[in-house]
Amino acid sequence: MTPLVSAEHLCVSRGGTEVLHDVSLSIRKGEIVTIIGPNGSGKSTLLRALLGLVPAGHGRVTRLPGLRIGYVPQSLQIDRSLPMTARRFLSLPTRQTRAATDAMLARVGVPEVAERPLTGLSGGQMQRVLLARALLTEPELLMLDEPTQGLDQPGEAAFYRLIEDVRRETGAAVLMVSHDLHVVMSASDRVICLNGHVCCEGTPRVVSNAPEYRALFGLGTQGALALYQHAHDHDHTHDHAHGHPHHDTHHHHDPA
Known part of the structure; x- marks a missing residue:
C-alpha cells in the first residue's frame, strides 16, 4: 500500500x-x-x-x-480585540454553510458553542472546535x-x-x-x-x-x-x- x-x-x-x-x-x-x-x-x-x-x-x-490533510495545531493564538465566534472560525479560510458547521460542531460534541466567541471557550471546547475545522476538509x-x-x-x-x-x-x-x-x-x-x-x-x-x-x-x-x-x-x-x-x-x- x-x-x-x-x-x-x-x-x-x-x-x-x-x-x-x-x-x-x-x-x-x-x-x-x-x-x-x-x-x-x-x-x-x-x-x-x-x-x-x-x-x-x-x-x-x-x-x-x-x-x-486536516491539521489540529498545539495551540491557537487568538487576538482578544477581534472577537470571533466558533461558527465564523469554522468558515476560515473556506466558507462553510450554517448547516455544515452546525452538523460538525454536533459531531465533535460541542453544538452549544456555535455563537460563542473563541476567547470564551474552555480548553476542551477549543480542542474540539479545532478538530471540527480540520474535519470539515474531509x-x-x-x-x-x-x-x-x-x-x-x-x-x-x-x-x-x-x-x-x-x-x-x-x-x-x-x-x-x-x-x-x-x-x-x-x-x-x-x-x-x-x-x-x-x-x-x-x-x-x-x-x-x-x-x-x-x-x-x-x-x-x-x-x-x-x-x-x-x-x-x-x-x-x-x-x-x-x-x-x-x-x-x-x-x-x-x-x-
Missing part, C-alpha cells in the same frame, strides 16, 4: 541547530500512529515538516498527490499536535474516544503527537519514540518493552508504556484514562 505521507532520512535544522536527524517514517491509510518524546525532541517540527511548513535540510518528504490524514495537553483525564479520555470514532467512521489515518510520555491510546497501531531521531517504534506493547524506551523515558511507569482504554470497555459511567487491555503489559496510573 502506497503511504499517504513518508519521510526518508529527514534532517531539519532550526537556528543553526539540527532538530531532526535521519528520521524515516511512513503513514498508511487508516492507521493511527502516535509520536512520543521529551520536550525539545522535535515532535512538532516533524509534523510541520510532513505538512511542508518547514523545509528539509536533507532527505525528503513525500505526500500522496492530492492528499487531504481529510484522508488527520494530524494532531498534543491535542489533549491541558485537559484533565476524563477530557483526555473523551477526546481519544472521539478520535477513534473518527477513524472508524471516515477511514482517515491519524498521526498524533502525545504530550504524555507514558500514556497512549490503545488503538494506536504504532508508537514512534522520538528524540531528535527515531529511538524505537512498533506496537504499543513492543515499544513498552523496548530498552530504548526505558532508557529514554525512565522508570516513571515501571519502565512500561500505559495504554488508554475506553470507558465502555468496563462500563458507560466512568472515563478511565488508563487501562489494562493487555494482561502481559504493566500499567501505572500517573498522578493527576
